[in-house]
Amino acid sequence: MPTIVDYQFREAAANTFSLPFPLTSGTEASLTTINLTATSATDRLFFSATVGWLPELLLLTPVLPTLTVRIRQGGSAPNNPVIFETTDSTSLGTGSLIPLLSAPITTSIHHTNVAGSAGSQSYFLTVELEGIGSASVSGPVHLSGMSISL
Template sequence: MVATVLDFRSNEAAQGTFALPIALTPGVEVFLTTITLNIQAVTNESVFFSTVGWQAALAILPVLPVLTFRIRRGSSSGTVIFQTNDSMFAGLGPVIATDRTFSSVHTDLVQPAFIVGTTQTYFLTVELSGTGGATIVGPVNLTGYLMG
């Protein structure tokens, strides 16, 4: 059986647009972008692609900023459906570049019955931990497909 794309949404902020750059504060989860999908059945699969450009702050070495990226359902503090970390170590030697690009793909295999027949909103967020600072420089992209 061939999967059919039932809905598609994408939202992207290029470098220097909207609120970019965003200096991150340790322990504070920051909203980056959002999309909505029309959920039609519990058997629908949601597929998400995300890309975020970020930069480590190198005021004092060594640093190991750890960025936790999340996709949440319903609100920027709603149910986490995906979470992963990205980090960069800068030691005491020469640092060539501090720019990083985070990318992920996540598939949500089954939709909860309570959201079927609704427009569901998904939020991409980031939270800084580790040592040292980091800034979201962009681009920031969240793309979602609803497959049936």
């Protein structure tokens, strides 16, 4: 019978802590971290994350910036292993974009993984801005994880 070995979460609501904060294109920013303990290398890990972000459009440009959301193991630096990655963006098409300049986007992810080793490990939620334009993390920011022994 599966048993929950460990559970942890971190979150920040919009406009709390240091939110919102601007992103620098091409720089990976660490948003939050959790630590999970596995009792066996075969334990299953379940992750859930949410990042609220606000693209800032250039007038008359139909393309928004692209946000890459990652979960890294062991640290937030680019040389730490990525255990999950997804990219989110929106194309608004042509026409007047002025009413849409402040429309927030929420990126949510769910991911499962095998622990690979017993013991405690840190997991980092990071984002990286790419493409044309600028954006800021507006919140909410949420990362939760669970270790399950089978």
